Amino acid sequence: MREIRAEPLTAEAFAPFGEVLEAAGAPDKVINAGWCDRFHDRAALDFGPEGRAGISLFRARPRSLPYECGMLERHPEGSQAFLPMADMAWLVIVAPDEDGRPGAPRAFLPAPGQGINLARGTWHGVLTPLAEPGLFAVVDRIGATPNLQEHFLDAPFVVIS
Numbered sequence: 202m203r204e205i206r207a208e209p210l211t212a213e214a215f216a217p218f219g220e221v222l223e224a225a226g227a228p229d230k231v232i233n234a235g236w237c238d239r240f241h242d243r244a245a246l247d248f249g250p251e252g253r254a255g256i257s258l259f260r261a262r263p264r265s266l267p268y269e270c271g272m273l274e275r276h277p278e279g280s281q282a283f284l285p286m287a288d289m290a291w292l293v294i295v296a297p298d299e300d301g302r303p304g305a306p307r308a309f310l311p312a313p314g315q316g317i318n319l320a321r322g323t324w325h326g327v328l329t330p331l332a333e334p335g336l337f338a339v340v341d342r343i344g345a346t347p348n349l350q351e352h353f354l355d356a357p358f359v360v361i362s
């Protein structure tokens with residue numbers, strides 16, 4: 202079975218798939234009389250013409266490495282942001298689109314304090330915490346029309362580290 206290794210999550214490496222949300226570098230604004238740094242408007246949120254923004258909480262059961270992935274999904278109608286609500290290891294799997302199917306997958310291990318915003322239509326694995334509590338705030342499209350496309354891989358792969 203194809204094996205891949207997870208990479209550290211950086212804004213540059215993740216750029217083809219969306220944004221990394223982190224309080225890194227100089228803040229865009231200093232607010233609250235100097236008591237707070239604002240890293241302003243750091244994600245390209247997209248909920249399509251029919252949808253609206255929603256914040257949900259996901260409490261996902263932890264998985265472990267090596268992690269076998271047999272399905273990638275995408276949301277054609279909107280972006281999806283995952284913001285950890287606790288300090289825990291988690292795994293992000295994404296892939297480029299190749300003629301309507303996922304291409305070569307890539308895996309990332311976010312550092313504490315990092316979240317992600319998946320661009321609309323980005324192939325990704327489902328939320329995959331690697332430790333309890335598996336708790337995330339998720340900002341994504343709320344709408345009356347379907348917004349989930351799943352692709353079951355001809356060749357599942359395993360993330361080994």
Ligand SMILES: NC(=O)N[C@@H](O)C(=O)O
Binds near residue numbers: 325327328
């Ligand atoms: N299906 C769902 O709400 N969750 C997935 O989109 C996911 O990315 O985990």
Ligand code: NI
Binds near residue numbers: 275325
């Ligand atoms: Ni998703």
